[in-house]
Amino acid sequence: MTAAALDLLCRLVSSALAAEEGRTIAPVPLGEVPARDLLDAVRRHRVPELLASRAGELGLPADVVRVLDAMVAGSRQRHLVHTLETVRAWRLLDAAGIEAAVFKGIPLSVLTTGRPDARGAGDVDLLVRPEAAAAAHRLLTTTGWALHEQGRIEPGMWAWRHVLRWGHTLTYLGAGADVDLHWRLDAMPGAQPDTDALLARRTTVEVGGTRVPTLAPADAFRHLAGHREGWIWLRTLVDLRRLARDPAVFGQELPVPALTSLAAARATVGLPDAVPGRVLAALDRIPDATLARARAHHELPVAIFGGAGTGREVRNGMASVRRPRDLQQLAVTLVLPPHAALPIRSATAWGGVPRAVALRTRRLVSRR
Incomplete structure (x- = not known):
């Protein structure tokens, strides 16, 4: 480009x-x-x-x-399928008594514009409590979705426990639309509110004639601003500007990663008049070099970054440290991140950890 x-x-x-x-x-x-x-x-x-x-x-x-x-x-046919799969996935969990919210995708489009087709189709993102992740996994894998081929893990395995504790999402492939199952919005505990609070504050929007729960506007705003994809597509920055039209989303102090995304939005798609002066002053303090990195991401010809997000995850993680658990999370991300456990089929840590470390070491060496 x-x-x-x-x-x-x-x-x-x-x-x-x-x-x-x-x-x-x-x-x-x-x-x-x-x-x-x-x-x-x-x-x-x-x-x-x-x-x-x-x-x-x-x-x-x-x-x-x-x-x-x-x-x-x-994209209309894909959008229709995405709508049907969004409703189907949420209804599966709801019928099983699993409290969930659907975020990003079509619910975000309705939340920000009132129209389901104002942004393109994508995955179905579900948020459940960590203790409900295993039940949600079983529901998804028995109704047409399957974990990515590199992630054939099941509840009871060491890898499942490692991913559940230190990760925040698993991806399930489907014929109509893929599902990203989240039990936290970010692997770093201090980066986002806990899941119980998010579900307690959720609102509803209409998707395909069904009232579907989704994140409250302030939570959707904080998530998108702090999300590692914030610099990749202008569409995400468009979502941020639309959410920022509501002054209520600025009720809490924003962490540095979120301010960085807002600064990138201001430099590209602009920000609405509703952004408070104190936030604009904070954006003025974002270094020019950081905005130059955001610009470099935007100029890349394709939006496929594979595992390259780890560097930004670490930077965001360091900026999001709020408690000792965050420091533990950062250490695990550096040494044995959750995705390193996905190919490992072992019931215990005794068998799983050495295999995962060996596999990660080989991959790191092969990249040199």
């Missing part, structure tokens, strides 16, 4: 969001940026729905609008 295409996309997205907020906007000329480069940037940053909805006000040329409309039309 060219720097010019990213700059143009940021101007278009910022103007489209301003129009959502009721402001009058002027057309944004493409200038010297080829239409193909702009459309590649739109795909990369997952914002065709936003630009297509404001194409007339933005003054986009007809050939660009046709491609945007085709992108949106092409």
Whole structure:
């Protein structure tokens, strides 16, 4: 992706969001940026729905609008399947008496815009209490979902216990939509509120004709701002700007990772007028070098980073340390992170730990 295409996309997205907020906007000329480069940037940053909805006000040329409309039309079937799978996954847990919330995805779209199709389809993210994770796992794996091939673990194995204690999510592959099962919003305990508090504060939105519980706006905002994907897609920063329209989301002090994401949002898609002055002053203190790293992420041609998130997870973890348990978590992340246990099939730590350490060592050596 060219720097010019990213700059143009940021101007278009910022103007489209301003129009959502009721402001009058002027057309944004493409200038010297080829239409193909702009459309590649739109795909990369997952914002065709936003630009297509404001194409007339933005003054986009007809050939660009046709491609945007085709992108949106092409995702409608996937969006329908995503809706059905979101409702199905939540109903499975609810019928079994497992208290859960569905976040990101379609619920976030409804929460921020009132429309289920305002952002593209993706995975189904479920949040349950840690003690309910095993029951949720059994439900998912007996109704069409399966753990990723590198994660054939089951409750009772050492790896399951290691992942449950030190991790926060497992991914289940499905024919319609994948499910990310979370028992915490972040592996670092101090980074996000505990699950009991999140579930107690949850709200509901309508998805596919069903009232589905989701995170309260302030919790959704804090999660997205602190999430390790915050620098990868403009779509996440769009979500942050939409959530930041509610002054109530700034009721608590934000940690450094969250402020960094907000600073990246301000530098790309802009922020609404509702952001308090004290928060803006904190954003002014984010180093330019940090924003330059965010910009470098945005310019990457593809949004696939594999395991490369570990470095940022460690940086975020250090910034999120609040208690001794956080220091333990940081140490485990460095030595034997949860994902290192996923391929290990052993009932006990005596057999599991040496195998996981050996496998991790081989992988680290092979990367050199």
